[in-house]
Amino acid sequence: MSSKVFVRELHNTVKRTNSQQLKPGLRFRDFISQLQKDGDLIEINKEVDPHLEIGAITRKVYEERLPAPLFNNVKGQQKNLFRILGAPGGLRQNKATDHARIAHHLNLPSNTHVKDIINFLLDAKNKTPIPPHQVTKDQAPIKENLIQGDEIDLTKIPVPFLHHGDGGKYIQTYGMFILETPDKSWTNWSIARGMVKSKNEISGLVINPQHIRVVAEEWAKIGKGDQIPFTLCFGVPPAAILVSSMPIPEGISEQDYIGAILGESLPVIKAETNDILVPATSEIVLEGTLNLNDLSPEGPFGEMHGYVFKGHSHPGPTYKINSISYRNNSIMPISNPGLATDETHTxxxxxxxxxxxxxxxxxxxxxxxxxxxxxxxxxxxxxxxxxxxxxxxxxxxxxxxxxxxxxxxxxxxxxxxxxxxxxxxxxxxxxxxxxxxxxxxxxxxxxxxxxxxxxxxxxxxxxxxxxxxxxxxxxxxxxxxxxxxxxxxxDIDFTTCNFDGYDEEIKNKVLTNWESYGYEKLE
Incomplete structure (x- = not known):
């Protein structure tokens, strides 16, 4: 089957999925239900410590390609804040479905090959963008709970400390920042790490050529580099978190591209303290202002290359949090980067x-x-x-x-x-x-x-x-x-010295007689 035909079939699959109940690319809770249905989720009800224990369990899951862990009983949990899902983009052991979690981010079947995922994303670029649609509060689970002002204390909720040597607790590893240019001509959804600085502040890595930095500089140009409105959303539609990782061209709004991928509009709702629209089914939304001029040490952090260089920090600007909305029994997805393979690679x-x-x-x-x-x-x-x-x-x-x-x-x-x-x-x-x-x-x-x-x-x-x-x-x-x-x-005429290098007659003979040679049946 040609790649174009296969991609067309994938889009037909998305359409069929959209007519069914579970939409794992559109709703984070459906994503979790899909993992459960696949036998690719382990619910851990024993109390676990966010200080290193959750990180260690999650790393073991990545390395052994085990089902994703859902930590239902996190030490320090309070007021529905929060359960934790680890390894949302990890690989599975079964080679035929090893990229299933990534495929489900796009409403695709478990057995979709990574090559076909890439082609599917490229094909979606040729489809008509579908902008999000705004819903009412009663249609937005993210509005179930709200804390503001002095009630906010990031030091008292179970933010994980993931690696030995990290500079602090990283609340932001698999969430999505949303920033808009002052003239609202560009809304950017993207991922950048964030470390708890104080009870209501996060220190972030905001560097060029990240689009967060590009948008922030537009505010700085008009003298408002210390009061940039932002939201940080967790448990967003999985298609959104995937697309927010893409290095798509500057000026393109990810929210419209996501609609094209899924074949339907994303439901969104206005944040509590600014005009930014956030996914209505998000698990947790932090909002406030980014200050490019208030710098403090950020890091070190165990990144995608597999190292933590102790004491190696960067000056990071400050995100001040003034409002937190969240769902009942909310879930915080995390990525614990390190030696391949985790979300920073997949x-x-x-x-x-x-x-x-x-x-x-x-x-x-x-x-x-x-x-x-x-x-x-x-x-x-x-x-x-x-x-x-x-x-x-x-x-x-x-x-x-x-x-x-x-x-x-x-x-x-x-x-x-x-x-x-x-x-x-x-x-x-x-x-x-x-x-x-x-x-x-x-x-x-x-x-x-x-x-x-x-x-x-x-x-x-x-x-x-x-x-x-x-x-x-x-x-x-x-x-x-x-x-x-x-x-x-x-062309150069050469034969590769491996099994595939033999002619079909010999290969078929060997495979047919494999068990009679005394070997176990091949998968």
Whole structure:
């Protein structure tokens, strides 16, 4: 089945899902019910400590690819604040359904391959945007409870302390900030981490080229950089949290794109203290003002690369909280980043790949697929090249690699990536074993690597933050050409020395007789 036909079938699945009761992409509680239905949720009713215990359990779940934990009895819980869901974007053990949680973020079937998730997201860009619709208070579960002013104390609710060495309790790891430009021409939904600073303040990481920073700078231009209205929403429609991770172009409002993906409008309602519209089915909504001028240490925090560098903090601006709305028996979803694979890889890596593929299409590049292997900790971007089209360009490895670097390293899409790897069309880039084989055997270190010294570095990359490069935030990025030079001109006749390299007759014979050889049945 062609990718276009498959994507069309996926959209038909979304339509069928929209006519059924459970809509896991639209409603967070439906997402949890879908995990329950799949046998992919463990409800933990024993009291658990938000100080490291929840973090440790969640990391074990990621690493063993176990069902997502729902902590129903969190030490320090009060006034419905809050239960905790861990690993909402973790992988499953079963290879056929390993990306099921990500698929359910989009109302897609459990067995949707990550490649088809990427193509589904790209196809949605061609659909008519569907803006959200405003509902009344009685239609908005988020309005069930409200605390304001002196009642707010973030230090007394069970905000998790996730890793040894973290700079504090991180309330924001899987929520969604909403900010609007002063003229309301752009509403941005995005993810950025946030640490509890005081009873009513959060210190955040707000850096370029994050869209939060771009919107905030618009307020600073009119002299209001210390009073920027914001909301921070948890337990939002899963499609919203996924799209808010995407590096979509500046000025595009995620809320309309989400409607196109789901095939229906999101219900929203006005916040309590500003004009921002928030998802009506959110679990918890914090609101207040962001002050770019009130800086305090933020971090360290165990990020997507798998390290906590003790004492390594950044000056972060302050979010002052003046209102908290929340549902009865509310649930706080969390991500506990670290060694692959968690949401910082399954969401960020996958969504960067989708946007990079879009850029490839727009620039008519001979790129079939793009992916960030989870094992690369979201630092590699691998591109599968159509060799026939490459040969028709009559180009060289140096010329083509430099073109790729100039296009991608100068966009927000590849900002977090430090190496782009080019491989031929015989490599399945969604199989890391094949990627690392191509990487180690098809390029000469140094000779086939093209350096880009003047592009922006990613400050959170450990080899940047722990080196002199942190002072300049420039360079440290390569395009590595893992395509043999001869393949730029003609095909090379070679056989791979693995099982797939045998002809179909031999393979079928071996598979048919596998159990009679004395081996267990293959899945």
């Amino acid at each position: 969401l960020i890596g996958t969504l960067v790949a989708a946007e990079a593929k879009q850029i490839a299409i727009e620039n008519d590049l001979p790129i079939i697929d793009v992916f960030s292997p989870y094992e690369s900790q979201a630092l590699w971007l691998v591109m599968k090249i159509d060799l026939k089209k490459l040969q028709s360009l009559n180009t060289t490895p140096e010329e083509f690699s430099n073109k790729i670097g100039e296009i991608f390293f100068n966009t927000k899409v590849a900002f977090i990536m430090h190496e782009i790897i080019l491989v031929g069309d015989d490599i399945d880039i969604f199989d890391f074993k094949q990627v690392i084989w191509a990487y180690t055997t098809r390029h000469t270190p140094g000779d086939d690597q093209y350096y880009f010294p003047n592009v922006k570095s990613f400050a959170l990359a450990p080899f940047v933050s722990q080196s002199e490069r942190i002072k300049t935030l420039k360079g440290g990025k390569f395009v590595t050409n893992c395509i043999f030079p001869k393949q730029y001109k003609q």
